Amino acid sequence: MSSDGSSGSDFERFRVTFFEECNEILADLEVHLTQLQEEALDVEGLNAVFRAAHSIKAGAGAFGFTRLVTFTHSFEALLDKLRDGQIEQSPHIADVLIRGGDILAELVTAAQEEREVAADFTAPILAEIAEVMDEGGGAAAVASAAAAAVGPASAADVEPNGPRSWQITLAPGPDLFKNATEPLLLIRELQGLGDLIVRCNSDALPTLRRMDPELSYLGWVFTLESTCTRQDIQEVFEFVDDTCSIDIEDVTGRTPRATTSQEEEDGFGLFEPLESDSAPEAGMAQAEGGQPAPAPPVGAARAPAAAAAGAPASKPAAASSIRVELNRIDRLVNTVGELVITQAMLSQELGELADYLGRQPIAGQEALAALTRELQECVMAIRMQPVKSVFARMPRLVRDLSGKLGKKINLRMSGEHTEVDKTIIEELADPLTHMIRNSIDHGMEMPADRVAVGKPEEGTIELSAAHVGGNIVISVSDDGAGINRERVLRKAMEKGIVPADAVLSDHEIDELIFAPGFSTADQVTDISGRGVGMDVVRRNIMGIGGRIQVTSHPARGTRFNLLIPLTLAVLDGMIVAVGNQRYILPITSIVESFRPDPTQLRFLDDRTQLVSIRGEFIRIIKLCDLFHVPDAVHDPARGLVVLVEVAGGGKVGIVVDELIGQQQIVIKSLNDNFDPVEGISGATILGNGKVALILDIEQLAIMRADVSSGRLPPDPGPAALVAAE
């Protein structure tokens, strides 16, 4: 309906905006519903939930997603009754609302993906909503919601056919006229139903100077004496349902109320603050809130925005953020990345020039460097978002799973406001979900077992985030049973992950849970999956340049620590020289570097060399061999060994000629224009404009393993390796 007169691409754009907003709204809704689970919501909380549902309804109406409209309408009706106090909040209602929220999210997703949901998908929850409303709010309320919902739960119209008094409150949204709605026609139609008394509510009308002639400011209260049914009245307003607040009340036998019900209009901004001086401001803020968007011919895309802006809690300050497409920011980040590189180049050249001329460094050079650095930080900050968006999904997960498994678990979260790059946030959701599932399924004991060992019946899972240096540390800890090392080791041996006679330290056993294909659940559950668990988590975390560690104490619990870089776009790198080549090692994985004494070195066979340091024996990786770099230092005792940490907490020593220096580097993809190269995770551009490759330590370790496990011909000299390509 709303695409009339607007070009397809405009429509598509508004549609995208709508779903973006929906997802934000749903996230917000989730937060409140989670809170609802703990305690009854205050008026503000209920208003927020109501607003969320209403905003979605308004937008969905504009885009013609009828299923969504129908459902949100019922959802909203229930919330409305709760706000009015007509229904008491109860755990049961909380449950209905939470499940309703799930359904709502599913409907939004379905609409976004343009797929149909099953016809009876919403029926059970709608029936429940009708039921709880029936219990608390009286038959009229149910009939209102159910009839409006046109849901399967729609109760038969129980009202008798005698003459009745209806009080109808119509509070149009500010965009009424933009939708080409003429209130007069509605009034005439109502008149056709019976005796009509019309009162106009002009309280929200601002002074002439402040009035926007294109917005609607008037509301009406109708008193209708008629034999018609609620349904008949609703039909009159059928087409303005999305943009107006309509309240139909059966006041038969009652003295018509003198004033409009304040509560009924809550959430529609315009008329709500009748008694306060801020009414005109609210109206104006709303108008301004709507302005920046290019005005569509119909109210389509503005409807959600206006509905949100019109909410009572909204203040003019709402305009303090803007919505920007991520790829624009990416472009900005890239361009600034270029600038940083160019500045480094320039600085180097200018330095040389100054030396050549025997003069002081050229003026402005340092200021330029400082400004460039600051600019880069600013740009990176744009993409930073609090981890809250991921954390917010977890309480639901804990509640669902603990309920399913009959465990009692309390989730404590801290540091939700810690910020990290948006791209990383997206990558965190899956690993965190899995780790928490894991803690609940494997770590946490049943309540009775906990009591038996003297622990509180309710287990605690703590999820926290904090900044540590250039990284963010996210930890998931539980006070459960800890890793059952005996079982883990047995499983690992059964599965051939470790030799049957292996003797492993506790820490090494704990690390086994990250081994590919490892699963300790005796039964494959739908909760922890099929043993693609923690190894996938580790892979995902490594994929974003992070590390994961586990510590566990029997009977005291398990803690997972994730160490994750703040951004994927830059990296603290150590530039190392091998022959005439320069490579980058991520600083986060470097433990130390040293020049070993020849006595610390020893060959195991002709290709495997070990270095011994402080009682540890560490395998040596020679880049010059793996990458066939000519003129590089071969003997570790004459170069340097850089000790780096690899997955599983192990270490390898990488032999380089020398360390060049530490630098923040801008990560460039190699794979845009070329196939993946083994041992290389990306590239960067150095100050001299040359490309340097970023080493992929995990792969380097495996490459070495491949060679020594004999997958390549027994004597793969450099030539043979090249030929193998």
Place this chain on the structure above:
Amino acid sequence: MQTDMHAAQADASAAIAMGSGHASADTAPEPCQFISFTLGDDEYAIDIMAVREIKGWTDTTPLPNQPAHVLGVLNLRGAIVPIMDLRSRFGQGMTETTPMHVVIIVNVGERTFGILVDAVSDILTVEPAEIKGVPDNDRTGSEAYLSGIINADHGMVVVLSLRELFQ
């Protein structure tokens, strides 16, 4: 013979359409433009629409464990672009690079890469009909990258399909 000719022309047109989206086989024949370059004594041509820029040779950063013709990557205004030695790709040994050598940066499909050649010689404008098929008597699968031959004033110019060459 007639059929072969048609097939060859379709081949050539496909090569032209590659990376550019202009001229296709069934529109009225429009002149096609090629950039021609030399490799030793031989002259080759590629569709001009695929060419992004032409620059002098600069040192590249080698990529480990790649075929010999992959000379490495260079920084093209912030993008990491691999450079291929065309001579080596043709199995004629590595090019002894000098600053006088030329890298032609091309877009093929989604990717951008550079090909190292001895020198760029000309821009050829030819009617599609002038692009003859490569004789099929000695044509093996590995030579699918030869998409046609143009008879220029100074001799034969072989039209290359870059997509086939570096797929």
